[in-house]
Amino acid sequence: MSGEQIGLWAGFVFTLMVFSYLLGDNFLYRLAIYIFTGLSAGYIALVTVESVLLPWVRGTLLLASSDMGTRALGLVPFILGLLLLFKSSPRFGRGGNIAIGFIIAVGTAVALAGAISGTLIPLARATSSTVALDPLNGFLIFIGVASTLGYFQYLARRKANGQIERRLLSRAIGVVGQGFIVVTLGAVYAGAILTSLTIFSERIAFILARITGG
Numbered sequence: 001m002s003g004e005q006i007g008l009w010a011g012f013v014f015t016l017m018v019f020s021y022l023l024g025d026n027f028l029y030r031l032a033i034y035i036f037t038g039l040s041a042g043y044i045a046l047v048t049v050e051s052v053l054l055p056w057v058r059g060t061l062l063l064a065s066s067d068m069g070t071r072a073l074g075l076v077p078f079i080l081g082l083l084l085l086f087k088s089s090p091r092f093g094r095g096g097n098i099a100i101g102f103i104i105a106v107g108t109a110v111a112l113a114g115a116i117s118g119t120l121i122p123l124a125r126a127t128s129s130t131v132a133l134d135p136l137n138g139f140l141i142f143i144g145v146a147s148t149l150g151y152f153q154y155l156a157r158r159k160a161n162g163q164i165e166r167r168l169l170s171r172a173i174g175v176v177g178q179g180f181i182v183v184t185l186g187a188v189y190a191g192a193i194l195t196s197l198t199i200f201s202e203r204i205a206f207i208l209a210r211i212t213g214g
Contacts, residue, residue, distance in 0.1 A: 012207040019200060144180040151177030
């Protein structure tokens, strides 16, 4: 049996082990998840070292033509990593907060910029173009977006008896937005099930065809 056939049989067995979760949580499913998690962690560590750390060190610390500023910049990730290790110590754990704060700040800024430039602005442009091309669908999209945003706002007033109550208009908008959310989640869930079944059938057919030589 060749190495390719062993890989195909292993893929077939692991596929069945993963999809055995449809029958409930079991040992085979957990074993497959543990193996996949270990392999993924090892692969990510290898890629990180080969594609990120070593090129960074060669381009900053070990570069012959680099100046002091470049070398100092090259030390920043390692200093932050060292500070993160301090989180395991009750005495020096506060030093890790510096690294965590830096990571959270950078991640938040990147996520915010990506959300604005990659999601909000294109969504606004697409909505405006849809309204211009098809007023009915554009109106429905506008109602869906506005009512969904209204569903997640919690502005309310306090009554004389101390109870907090949203205004009638806010509740009505929230109900419409909730309806759009339910329909959207239902469509996404149905699409996920159909996609999973399609992938499963195609994967099994591919493995069986390769094993049998078809």
